[in-house]
Amino acid sequence: xxxxxxxxxxxxxxxxxxxxxxxxxxxxxxxxxxxxxxxxxxxxxxxxxxxxxxxxxxxxxxxxxxxxxxxxxxxxxxxxxxxxxxxxxxxxxxxxxxxxxxxxxxxxxxxxxxxxxxxxxxxxxxxxxxxxxxxxxxxxxxxxxxxxxxxxxxxxxxxxxxxxxxxxxxxxxxxxxxxxxxxxxxxxxxxxxxxxxxxxx
Numbered sequence: 001x002x003x004x005x006x007x008x009x010x011x012x013x014x015x016x017x018x019x020x021x022x023x024x025x026x027x028x029x030x031x032x033x034x035x036x037x038x039x040x041x042x043x044x045x046x047x048x049x050x051x052x053x054x055x056x057x058x059x060x061x062x063x064x065x066x067x068x069x070x071x072x073x074x075x076x077x078x079x080x081x082x083x084x085x086x087x088x089x090x091x092x093x094x095x096x097x098x099x100x101x102x103x104x105x106x107x108x109x110x111x112x113x114x115x116x117x118x119x120x121x122x123x124x125x126x127x128x129x130x131x132x133x134x135x136x137x138x139x140x141x142x143x144x145x146x147x148x149x150x151x152x153x154x155x156x157x158x159x160x161x162x163x164x165x166x167x168x169x170x171x172x173x174x175x176x177x178x179x180x181x182x183x184x185x186x187x188x189x190x191x192x193x194x195x196x197x198x199x200x201x
Contacts, residue, residue, distance in 0.1 A: 021084040028071035029085060032092040035064040035118050048107040054161040061159055064096050065152050090126050100155045107159060114178055121185040143184040150177035
């Protein structure tokens with residue numbers, strides 16, 4: 001039985017048994033968390049100046065980012081969504097992206113104001129997701145997916161030791177990601193805390 005405060009109770013089929021947290025999607029989430037310190041060590045070991053370390057750091061970042069897509073896809077496809085995954089997946093994602101932003105700013109390659117704005121939005125929205133989750137899950141919008149893709153591509157390009165066109169392209173993609181990040185953050189707040197639509201009669 002589903003209780004809707006704005007409407008009648010709705011009879012439903014019995015809920016499926018809760019998936020065990022010991023599953024492949026959650027293992028990938030934990031792996032992504034473990035890859036964060038390795039990524040930071042590779043990127044910062046020689047103050048970001050060693051070409052080989054930069055390539056390895058970029059590779060680790062790409063692989064870790066890929067696990068974010070894979071674990072979510074597997075969890076949804078196989079019905080393996082768990083409380084652990086709901087909690088740890090966004091934390092692992094923000095830890096990876098946040099580490100890349102902070103490290104690049106420490107190396108003087110990404111303006112601090114870009115890092116601060118993105119981190120404030122990402123951390124703030126993640127915390128608010130936990131606050132409003134009882135009201136229902138707000139699905140990822142096209143803007144949110146675009147934001148994630150832009151951040152991933154921009155950071156990957158900036159992590160490589162390539163200068164010139166590649167480095168400049170990475171920075172401009174991050175500026176575009178910043179704009180989309182702010183816009184989608186405002187849209188999320190509107191959906192989460194704005195007026196709820198009146199129930200159908």
